[in-house]
Amino acid sequence: MTREPVLAARKLVKRYGKVTAIDGADFDLLPGEVLAVVGDNGAGKSSLIKALSGALVPDSGQILVDGNPVRFHGPLDARRAGIETVYQDLALAPAQDIASNLFLGRERRRPGLLGRVFRMLDSGGMRAEAERVLGDLGVRVKSMQQPVETLSGGQRQGVAVARAAAFGTRVVIMDEPTAALGVAEAARVLDLIGRIRDRGLPVVLISHNMPHVFEIADRIHVHRLGKRVALVSPRERTMNEVVGLITGALRMGENGQLEEVSTVARTGLTTRP
Structure with missing residues (x-):
């Protein structure tokens, strides 16, 4: 029996002048899955995620x-649909305490x-609820009244993720959540993502870190040249194969097998006979 996607897109298009x-x-x-979205710089994965989170309105699709078809005119529309996004800059107010940040807006x-x-x-109610949410997710801090600017990078990421998990009823989207974190703090963030999934809330993880992707993701969406070129399982494909799909050295054949792509085909160059 095929499961209905919680969040889906069909034939999305967004152009900026001559650039697609x-x-x-x-x-x-x-x-209930963690879906990793991977792709090289300029592959269009950020634009795709912005469209899914309401930050960008596609031209068609x-x-x-x-x-159910929806049309987001801004991030608030996506939030009303239960989609919460944790951006790379976290969108936290450093001088305010943890509880205030959790309920920001x-x-x-x-x-x-x-x-x-x-x-x-x-x-008082917001502090109690913040303490409950962070406790459920295993985010350890001294006090809910502690200013965010006094927290470590991993703790700040935990507060931003907890905010998304507290209010996201359908989907949580995370943009490079382990970037600039040390090994121990990155491990705690990956554990946090797993806890959110275990609560039944699906997670979209945008990441360049292949070891992290293979550690936590249930499936991997490979984005290249503005579109999805493969959807694979980390249990069935190797890290090198996924990197090959990202760079265009490999492609997914009609039979589901990976095929090598020539340098000429990859670059789009043609030669005369």
């Missing part, structure tokens, strides 16, 4: 959430007159 950033791209994220008011009329924030 997305060239008829397809995408499929299944329930279709995006589907739980099989979604602050809770106190119940009753104090909240409705005087617009007082429910600081």
Whole structure:
């Protein structure tokens, strides 16, 4: 029985003048999986992810959430559909505490007159909820009142991921979450991604780090020249084979077997007989 994708795209196209950033791209994220999106610089994977997260409006094609066509006019539309994105810059407010960052843009008011009329924030409730969310995900910090600027890189990443997991009801998208982290902190972030998946929330992982991709991903979406060129399992393909697909040295044949591509075919050059 085929599972319905939680998030999908069909024939997406985005052009900037003569430059085609997305060239008829397809995408499929299944329930409860970690899907890694890999590709060389300029492959168009960032544009694809921006379209799926509402940060970019494609010229044509279709995006589907739980099989239903949607049209995102901005990131807020994607968030309303349950899609949360953790960008590489994390979008955290360094001077504010952890609880405030977790509820950034979604602050809770106190119940009753104090909240409705005087617009007082429910600081205690937000701290308690932040502590619960971070505790469930295994993110260890001293206090919810600790300013984010005092945290390590891995802890900051944990706060950003916890925020996405707290409010994402359909999908969490993570852009290079282990970039610039040490070995131990990167391992904790990968564990965090696994915990989110184990809670039933599918994750899209954009990464250049092949060992991390092969450690955590259930499937790998290979993006090249603006479109998906392969969808493979890390249990069935080697790291070198995936790199070959990324660079264009290999391609997926009609029978599902990998084929070598000549240098001429790869570059698009032609020779006269």
